Structures are given as structure tokens and as C-alpha cells.
Amino acid sequence: MNLLTTFLLAIREVRRHLMRSVLTTLGIVIGVGAVITMITLGRGATEKVTSQISGLGRNLLILMPERASRSGGPPASTAPFKIEDVQAIVEEIADVAVVAPLATRPLLAVYGNENRTTTVTGIDNNFFEVRDWRLSMGRTFSETELRAGKLVCVIGATTRKELFRYQDPIGATLRLGKLACEVIGVLEAKGATFGNDQDEIVLVPLRAFQRRIAGNRDINLVFVGAKSGESTAKVQRDITSLMHERRHISRGEPDDFAVRDMTEVTNTVGAATGILTAFLSAIAAVSLVVGGIGIMNIMLVSVTERTREIGIRMSIGAMEREVLRQFLVEAVTLSLLGGLIGVAGGLGCSALVCFALDLPFILDLSTVFLAFFFSGSVGVVFGYFPARKAARLDPIEALRYE
Amino acid sequence: MTLITPTGESQENGESLVELKGVTRIYGQGEAEVRALAGIDLRICQGEFVAIMGPSGSGKSTCMNLIGCLDTPTSGNYRFRGLDVGTLSRDQRALLRRHYLGFVFQGYNLLPRTTALENLELPLIYRGVRPRERHEAAKAALQVVGMSDRESHTPSELSGGQQQRLAIARAIVTNPNLVLADEPTGNLDSARSVEIMELLTRLNRDRGITIVMVTHEPDMAAYARRVVHFRDGVIASDEAKA
Numbered sequence: 025m026n027l028l029t030t031f032l033l034a035i036r037e038v039r040r041h042l043m044r045s046v047l048t049t050l051g052i053v054i055g056v057g058a059v060i061t062m063i064t065l066g067r068g069a070t071e072k073v074t075s076q077i078s079g080l081g082r083n084l085l086i087l088m089p090e091r092a093s094r095s096g097g098p099p100a101s102t103a104p105f106k107i108e109d110v111q112a113i114v115e116e117i118a119d120v121a122v123v124a125p126l127a128t129r130p131l132l133a134v135y136g137n138e139n140r141t142t143t144v145t146g147i148d149n150n151f152f153e154v155r156d157w158r159l160s161m162g163r164t165f166s167e168t169e170l171r172a173g174k175l176v177c178v179i180g181a182t183t184r185k186e187l188f189r190y191q192d193p194i195g196a197t198l199r200l201g202k203l204a205c206e207v208i209g210v211l212e213a214k215g216a217t218f219g220n221d222q223d224e225i226v227l228v229p230l231r232a233f234q235r236r237i238a239g240n241r242d243i244n245l246v247f248v249g250a251k252s253g254e255s256t257a258k259v260q261r262d263i264t265s266l267m268h269e270r271r272h273i274s275r276g277e278p279d280d281f282a283v284r285d286m287t288e289v290t291n292t293v294g295a296a297t298g299i300l301t302a303f304l305s306a307i308a309a310v311s312l313v314v315g316g317i318g319i320m321n322i323m324l325v326s327v328t329e330r331t332r333e334i335g336i337r338m339s340i341g342a343m344e345r346e347v348l349r350q351f352l353v354e355a356v357t358l359s360l361l362g363g364l365i366g367v368a369g370g371l372g373c374s375a376l377v378c379f380a381l382d383l384p385f386i387l388d389l390s391t392v393f394l395a396f397f398f399s400g401s402v403g404v405v406f407g408y409f410p411a412r413k414a415a416r417l418d419p420i421e422a423l424r425y426e
Numbered sequence: 427m428t429l430i431t432p433t434g435e436s437q438e439n440g441e442s443l444v445e446l447k448g449v450t451r452i453y454g455q456g457e458a459e460v461r462a463l464a465g466i467d468l469r470i471c472q473g474e475f476v477a478i479m480g481p482s483g484s485g486k487s488t489c490m491n492l493i494g495c496l497d498t499p500t501s502g503n504y505r506f507r508g509l510d511v512g513t514l515s516r517d518q519r520a521l522l523r524r525h526y527l528g529f530v531f532q533g534y535n536l537l538p539r540t541t542a543l544e545n546l547e548l549p550l551i552y553r554g555v556r557p558r559e560r561h562e563a564a565k566a567a568l569q570v571v572g573m574s575d576r577e578s579h580t581p582s583e584l585s586g587g588q589q590q591r592l593a594i595a596r597a598i599v600t601n602p603n604l605v606l607a608d609e610p611t612g613n614l615d616s617a618r619s620v621e622i623m624e625l626l627t628r629l630n631r632d633r634g635i636t637i638v639m640v641t642h643e644p645d646m647a648a649y650a651r652r653v654v655h656f657r658d659g660v661i662a663s664d665e666a667k668a
């Protein structure tokens with residue numbers, strides 16, 4: 025009897041006991057379904073987080089005035105940078121494509137009857153480039169606006185929506201604290217990163233910000249875009265030693281600034297979600313083993329119940345290995361059936377959850393095949409013992425079995 | 427024609443199918459030892475129709491199991507078609523059954539929840555017959571036993587007599603040399619029993635299938651052309667009809 029025939033007969037057997045077969049495979053269904061769901065959701069979450077981080081800009085380094093806290097708490101802020109620090113970076117560090125300093129302060133923005141507390145940020149046009157932010161309408165700052173310090177602004181999508189509703193904001197004048205400020209552009213919507221709405225923002229020229237809003241010449245943050253294809257790690261080292269020099273930090277003293285490499289953060293977060301996914305999948309895989317034990321249990325019952333059938337087959341001339349194969353194939357058919365339902369259920373379930381949590385749904389075929397392969401293996405491993413028991417029955421006793 | 431003669435004479439000219447020599451079968455050990463067969467000699471030739479009779483516990487079924495290669499003798503020698511069965515492995519005996527033997531049991535032993543046709547296809551599946559030929563052969567066998575109108579019935583939907591006819595069809599669907607029937611009419615009323623006996627007689631006569639049948643009833647044994655009596659694990663008499 026060839027394998028195909030055995031398989032077809034196994035399907036016939038499974039259909040003959042449909043209800044029992046479905047219940048038998050439930051463990052496998054749940055196991056495979058859980059593994060598929062975990063892996064798919066994990067992939068989706070990783071993808072979303074890394075795309076959010078890379079949404080901050082490619083090859084991006086961020087220079088911040090802060091000191092790592094010794095107790096492990098949040099870092100303490102330290103003396104801000106000066107425009108000379110920014111110039112030094114531009115002049116002295118190789119492989120730097122663009123440098124964008126910024127200063128920032130929360131302020132009430134008012135237009136008509138509407139008002140919003142927004143992050144008012146002083147920038148130059150490099151900022152748009154380094155963060156890869158585009159305008160949906162209007163323009164960026166002109167040279168004169170940047171130099172003369174005239175108060176004009178580019179606003180974020182949320183700020184626009186809250187203050188202007190459906191009116192055209194370009195050319196309108198809103199108030200930032202006590203100052204009047206003309207809107208010249210609107211940013212494309214970026215969405216929230218880590219619960220922080222990036223579209224709730226008012227961008228003004230850095231000079232004007234320092235002179236008229238902050239009243240000082242501080243730089244709170246410097247974005248540095250490394251040339252593409254260059255190692256951000258090297259640029260990070262170079263900036264670190266430049267800042268050591270400029271901020272007079274001697275060897276052994278703690279840094280009062282930090283240079284964050286966003287590529288690194290992306291990798292770290294990616295690895296962390298990867299570990300979490302693997303961990304959850306491992307837990308889910310345990311239910312696969314439990315499912316396997318369920319199959320073994322039912323197959324043992326089935327062998328006992330079908331003792332007489334086995335006797336009949338043997339009297340007809342079935343060899344030991346044919347009986348073994350029949351029961352093994354039945355177990356594998358059951359577990360593959362479970363795997364199939366589990367894969368379908370798992371994909372359906374993760375598609376739903378992805379939709380609900382606004383995660384990208386990434387179908388990974390290798391995971392699907394692996395889950396399928398594993399459910400088949402579970403059938404082989406846990407089906408073997410009952411099958412061997414069937415194959416070793418004595419035909420005369422099996423025929424007499426009531 | 428020369429086969430139908432008294433024991434020991436012209437049978438020696440016929441082709442010997444089954445040959446038991448000094449066969450014993452002992453179950454258990456020591457105190458619990460049971461000598462089910464205490465040394466029997468039996469020769470059955472191709473084309474015979476043999477009835478085995480004897481009181482309950484006299485070793486008839488034990489002997490049938492041995493002839494059917496389901497079991498091996500404790501001592502003595504059994505040759506089936508000249509092959510020494512005692513030296514064969516479990517799988518080799520399975521292959522012997524597959525190719526040369528058919529079984530009919532008192533309790534029918536059909537696969538439950540399986541249609542008549544599927545039951546008949548089973549021995550052919552093990553023989554590796556292709557689906558289409560298998561189907562044809564199964565239908566033909568069903569026709570031989572007069573049950574063509576019941577192909578998709580399961581055993582539970584059939585009467586006892588029909589089930590036994592189906593079991594006979596399964597035994598002969600592979601065209602075996604020898605059909606072993608252990609009390610085939612044991613569960614049937616006399617009218618059904620006669621049907622079964624006529625069927626067996628016909629198969630023996632028209633298709634030359636050797637039949638060895640155990641029965642308690644002299645009426646049934648009358649259909650056979652040779653009757654072997656067992657008593658206490660030995661053959662008490664062995665008579666052929668003229």
C-alpha cells in the first residue's frame with residue numbers, strides 16, 4: 025500500500041470521526057494559532073517602532089545637553105550649547121552632511137477664539153532636511169527672515185487643525201504669547217511617536233526665537249545628519265571628543281552632554297521587541313506540545329477502540345509496518361489539519377489585532393511553513409507510540425477483542 | 427475429478443495445499459498448560475471442501491488459526507504450498523495471507539461505519555491494486571454473493587445473512603487458493619445458513635477455491651465432501667464422501 029493511498033484512507037478515517045478529530049486537533053490549533061499570532065504581532069510591532077524611530081530622520085545623531093544620572097533616573101539637563109558649538113561641528117567634523125540647531129519652549133498660540141499650548145521651536149532650514157520633514161502648503165523660511173529675525177512661522181498639522189479648522193492659515197497672523205506671527209507654511213502630518221504628537225508644533229526662525237521669545241542665545245538641541253553610507257559611530261565619536269574639548273571636560277569626568285545615534289536606538293528597540301516576540305512564541309509553543317499529548321491520548325484510545333479492525337486488517341494480510349504507517353499517517357493528518365486551521369486562525373486573529381492596534385500586518389511565509397512543519401512533527405512524535413502499539417497486536421487476540 | 431476420493435488414496439496424486447505433520451499447539455505453561463492441539467496430521471489438497479466438526483474446545487479454531495498462518499505450531503511441521511510456515515516471520519505470514527488466503531468468521535468481522543464496497547476494497551488495497559480495478563473487482567465480488575444493490579450500505583445497515591455474504595465476498599475478492607470459515611453459520615438461522623452453504627459450495631465448484639469450514643451442525647457439514655472430526659486436540663475421524 026503506497027503512501028498516497030494510506031493518506032487518502034487516513035482522511036476517510038478522519039472524516040468518519042469528524043467531531044472527535046476536530047476536538048483532537050484543538051490543542052494543535054490553539055498552539056499553532058498562538059505561535060503565528062505572537063510572531064505576526066511581534067513583527068508588526070517591531071516594524072512600527074523601527075519605522076517611527078527612522079521617521080526621526082536617517083543617519084541621524086542628536087546632541088543633547090544632559091548628564092546621565094548616577095542613580096539610574098532620568099538624565100539631568102546641563103548648560104545649553106552655543107551657536108559657536110554648532111559652527112565647530114560644521115567646520116571640524118568630517119562626513120557631516122547637515123547640522124540643524126534648535127531651541128525650544130512651550131508657549132500659548134492664539135488665533136481668534138482658539139488657543140493651544142504648542143512647542144515653539146527655533147530652527148533654520150537645515151532642520152527640514154535633517155528630519156526629512158516636508159510642507160503640505162506654503163514655504164520654508166527665506167534668507168532675510170532667517171537673518172533679520174522677523175517672526176514668521178511654519179505650523180504642524182495638529183496645530184493648524186486646532187487653531188484654523190477649515191480656514192486657510194497661510195498669511196494669517198497668530199499670537200505666540202504677546203508676539204504676532206505670520207503663518208507661512210504648514211507641515212505634512214507625521215503622526216505620534218511614543219505618544220508624543222509631532223504635529224503639535226510651531227517652527228520659527230532660530231534668530232527670532234532667541235532674540236524675541238527666549239531672550240538668550242542658547243541652543244537646546246543639535247541634530248546632525250551624517251553623510252549617507254558613512255558610519256554614524258565614527259561621527260558620534262568625533263562629536264564626542266570635539267565637545268569634550270569645547271566644554272572643557274577632562275578625562276574621567278562625567279560628560280555633561282550626550283550624542284544619541286538613532287540607528288543604534290532603532291537596532292536596540294528592534295532587538296528588544298525581537299526578544300519579546302521570541303519569548304511569547306516560546307510560551308505559545310508549549311501549547312503545541314500539549315496539543316501533541318492530546319493527539320497521543322486520542323490515538324491510544326483509537327487504537328484500543330479499533331483493536332478488532334486492526335485484527336481484521338492483519339488477517340487480510342496487513343504487515344506490521346503497514347499498520348504502523350496507517351496510524352502514524354492518521355496522527356500526522358490530524359496534526360496537519362490542526363496546523364492548517366491554526367495557521368488560518370492565527371493569521372485571521374493577528375490581522376484583526378493588527379487592525380485594532382494600528383500595526384502593520386506582515387505575512388511571513390517562512391513562519392507559516394515552520395508552524396506547519398512543526399505541527400506535522402508533533403503528529404509523528406506523539407503518533408508513533410500508539411501506532412507501534414497497534415502494529416504489535418496479536419492478530420488472533422485482536423480479532424477476538426470485544 | 428480424482429480429488430473426490432477417499433482419504434489417503436488418490437489425494438496423494440493431487441496438489442497438496444495444506445500439510446500438517448505432528449502439529450501441537452500448547453497454550454500457557456506449567457499448571458496452566460493447555461494442549462489445544464495434541465499432535466495432528468492433516469493434508470488438504472487444492473479444490474477440496476472440508477468440514478471440521480467436533481465438540482467445543484476440541485481445538486478446531488486453534489487448527490484453523492494455524493492453517494490460516496495467524497499462528498505457528500508449538501511443535502511439528504506445517505507446510506502451506508510446500509512452504510514451512512513455522513520458519514516464516516510475522517510479515518512473511520502476513521504476505522501469505524494476503525496472496526493465498528481468505529477468512530470468514532462467525533462474527534463477520536467487517537469494518538464498521540464502512541460501506542460494503544469499501545470493505546471489499548480493503549484486501550485489494552493491501553495487494554496494491556489500482557483504484558479503478560479495485561472498484562471493478564469489488565463490484566464483481568458483490569455480484570457473486572448477490573448483493574449488488576447494497577454497495578453503499580454499512581454493516582450496521584445489513585442483516586446477519588447479508589453481512590456474512592459480504593464477508594465471504596471479501597474473502598474471495600482476491601481470488602485466494604483457500605478460504606477458511608470458522609463457524610460461518612453460527613449466528614444465522616437455518617434459511618440464511620443454507621444460503622451461505624450454497625454460496626460456499628458454488629465458489630468451491632465453479633471457481634475451484636479450496637474451502638475449510640468449521641461447523642457444529644451436521645446439516646451444514648453435509649455440504650462438504652470431506653468431514654474431519656476433532657476430539658481433545660486430535661483428529662478422531664476423517665471421512666470423504668463418495
Ligand SMILES: Nc1ncnc2c1ncn2[C@@H]1O[C@H](COP(=O)(O)OP(=O)(O)O)[C@@H](O)[C@H]1O
Nearest residue numbers: 453454460462481482483484485486487488489
Ligand atoms: N489464547 C488461548 N490461551 C489459552 N488457551 C486457549 C487459547 N485459545 C484456545 N485455548 C484453549 O485451547 C482449547 C482449544 O480451543 P479452540 O481451538 O478455540 O476450540 P474450539 O474452536 O474447538 O472450540 C480450549 O481448551 C481453549 O480453552
Ligand SMILES: [Mg+2]
Nearest residue numbers: 486487488608
Ligand atoms: Mg472455535
